[in-house]
Amino acid sequence: MSKTIIILGIESSCDDTAAAIIKNGQLLTNIVATQNVHKAYGGVVPELASRAHQQNIIPVVDQALKQAGVKKSEISAVAFTRGPGLMGSLLVGTSFAKGFALGLDIPLIEVNHMQGHILAHFIRDSSSHNENIETVPSFPFLCLTVSGGHTQIVLVNDFFDMTIIGETIDDAAGEAFDKAAKIMGLPYPGGPLIDKYAKEGNPKAFTFSKPQVPELNYSFSGLKTGFMNFINNERAKNPDFIEQHKADICASIQYTIIEILMNKLKLAAKQNSITQIAIAGGVSANSGLRNTLHELSKQLGWQIFIPKFEYCTDNAAMIAITGYYKYLKQDFTTQGTAPLPRYALNS
Ligand code: KG4
Ligand code: ZN
Numbered sequence: 001m002s003k004t005i006i007i008l009g010i011e012s013s014c015d016d017t018a019a020a021i022i023k024n025g026q027l028l029t030n031i032v033a034t035q036n037v038h039k040a041y042g043g044v045v046p047e048l049a050s051r052a053h054q055q056n057i058i059p060v061v062d063q064a065l066k067q068a069g070v071k072k073s074e075i076s077a078v079a080f081t082r083g084p085g086l087m088g089s090l091l092v093g094t095s096f097a098k099g100f101a102l103g104l105d106i107p108l109i110e111v112n113h114m115q116g117h118i119l120a121h122f123i124r125d126s127s128s129h130n131e132n133i134e135t136v137p138s139f140p141f142l143c144l145t146v147s148g149g150h151t152q153i154v155l156v157n158d159f160f161d162m163t164i165i166g167e168t169i170d171d172a173a174g175e176a177f178d179k180a181a182k183i184m185g186l187p188y189p190g191g192p193l194i195d196k197y198a199k200e201g202n203p204k205a206f207t208f209s210k211p212q213v214p215e216l217n218y219s220f221s222g223l224k225t226g227f228m229n230f231i232n233n234e235r236a237k238n239p240d241f242i243e244q245h246k247a248d249i250c251a252s253i254q255y256t257i258i259e260i261l262m263n264k265l266k267l268a269a270k271q272n273s274i275t276q277i278a279i280a281g282g283v284s285a286n287s288g289l290r291n292t293l294h295e296l297s298k299q300l301g302w303q304i305f306i307p308k309f310e311y312c313t314d315n316a317a318m319i320a321i322t323g324y325y326k327y328l329k330q331d332f333t334t335q336g337t338a339p340l341p342r343y344a345l346n347s
Contacts, residue, residue, distance in 0.1 A: 005327055006070060008061070008078045008100070009320025012093030013085025013113045014148070015044045017056035018316035019064035021075075022324050027125040028068035030310065030317040033060050042188045043178075050088030057096050064316075075106060077332070079323020082110040083343030084149065090339035098335055107332040109323040114150060114345050115162065116318035117280040118143045120311040122159075123321050137276050137305045144265050146289075147281030148174035148189070151218050151261075153268045154345065156278075159325045162345050165272075166216025166264055173257055174283045176220035180253045183228050184242050194250045195286050201251030203288075206230070208256045216264050216271075223260070227253060254288045262292060269302065278305035285312040 004024060011018040015038055020030040033056040038044045065072065080097035083090055101108040121143075122136050142165075143154045151173045153166040171179070174191055181190015208226050211219040231249075234241040242249065269277060279293065290306055297304045311317055326332075 004074075005076045005324065006074050007109075007320045007323045007327060008064070008075050009111075009316040009318075009323055010057075010061070010078065010080040010093045010097050011113070011116075011314055011316040011319045012053045012057065012089050013081045013083065014089060014314060015049045015052070016314040017053045017060050017092075018314065018319075019061045020316035020320040021064050021068040021070055022317070022320040023068075023070070025124055025321070025324055027123055027317050027320070028070065029064050030315055031060050031064045031067065032310075032315055039187050042182055044086070046086045046088050049086060050092055053089055053092035057092055061096070061100075072104060075104065077101070077107040077109050077323065077327050079109040079111050079319050079326065081113045081116065081319055082337065083340035084113055085339075085341060087339060087341045090341065094337065094339045098337070102335060107327070108335070108337070109326045109331065110333045110337055111319045111322045111326070112343050112345060113319075114145060114152070114343075116322045117145050117147065118154060118156060118162065118278070119159065119322045119325065120280055120307050120315075120318035121278055121305050122325075123307075123311055123317050125317075137278050137303075140274060141276035141278055141305070142265070142268055142272065142274050143278040143280055144261060144284075145281045146173040146261065146279065146283035148172060148178065150281065151220070152345075153216055153265060155272060155274075160329075164345055165268060166218065168218040168220060169213060171220040171224060173218070173220060173261060174281070176223055176257050177254075177283065177286075179224045180227050183224075183231050184246070184249065191283060191286065194254055195288065197247050197250035198254040198288060199247075201247030201249070203251040203255035205245070205248035206252040208253065210256065210260055210263075216268050218260065218264060220257070220260070223256065254286070258286075258289050258292050261289070262296065266296070266300070269300070275300070275302050276305070277302045280307060280312070282313040285309050
């Protein structure tokens with residue numbers, strides 16, 4: 001009988017402390033402790049994030065083990081996010097993983113967070129045998145990775161062969177959502193709130209100019225400035241403008257961000273003659289983006305892959321599944337490893 005492989009995944013790159021357990025490629029448990037402390041500051045405060053990770057990491061891992069019914073002695077290897085992310089946050093997960101691996105004398109696996117977001121498509125959970133569940137993408141496919149820190153179009157040739165063919169030259173798509181929300185006076189993180197209000201609004205109510213960026217790259221900083229000027233002008237005329245038009249404003253800015261994202265994704269698909277299209281990262285939880293992809297799949301014959309909500313935003317299941325594939329390759333790291341706040345996808 002082949003050996004049972006149990007991977008403990010740890011994620012702590014930004015403001016979510018997470019642990020997950022995967023047994024022979026099947027997810028047993030996925031625990032995320034989201035830090036609410038940042039809401040009062042309108043964004044993630046790095047020092048507060050690392051302190052909260054320190055408090056959360058042991059309870060989160062403990063809960064994951066209990067829920068999975070797995071003993072520490074049964075774990076084959078521990079996989080952790082090495083980067084990219086906030087240094088203080090990454091240090092907590094990295095140090096924990098190193099200590100855990102050393103104490104149990106098991107292999108240590110480092111994972112690139114962005115690769116994890118993409119490989120989230122390969123997570124198999126208890127509902128994966130459902131007939132309605134989409135199958136996993138086959139190689140090569142394109143993945144639009146859209147999060148709070150990144151916006152990339154990635155050509156995925158294999159689990160470990162990924163090339164960024166387009167990316168943002170300034171702000172990320174998630175940042176565009178969050179900054180627009182902040183300008184409207186909505187709390188952090190504003191992306192999910194824009195999504196919520198947009199459902200009741202008219203996406204064509206207001207128009208915003210789109211960036212002209214060459215090739216497959218993106219830019220969102222001009223949109224933010226244009227949006228701020230628009231809001232300031234309207235509020236000068238009517239102080240209650242935001243309150244009176246909240247849904248239309250949210251629907252319009254969301255529509256514009258999605259249009260910008262889709263225009264380059266369509267170009268990338270055409271240039272590479274690829275019709276298997278995936279999305280990943282926190283912004284892929286956006287319902288407008290998900291609906292648009294469904295429409296494009298009908299129009300352009302794309303086969304689309306959209307992760308479940310819980311695997312879009314930061315989680316440790318994506319780190320554990322990447323760790324699992326690295327384990328199969330026996331791709332381990334050493335106790336000398338250190339976090340990499342900037343970590344290129346294919347390095
Ligand atoms: O991947 P993620 O959880 O963390 C990073 O690695 O950055 O992404 C977080 C980002 C935030 O900018 C958040 O506002 C955005 O994802 N986000 C959304 C939605 N859910 C999360 N943006 C738009 N609509 C959503 N439903
Ligand atoms: Zn992320």
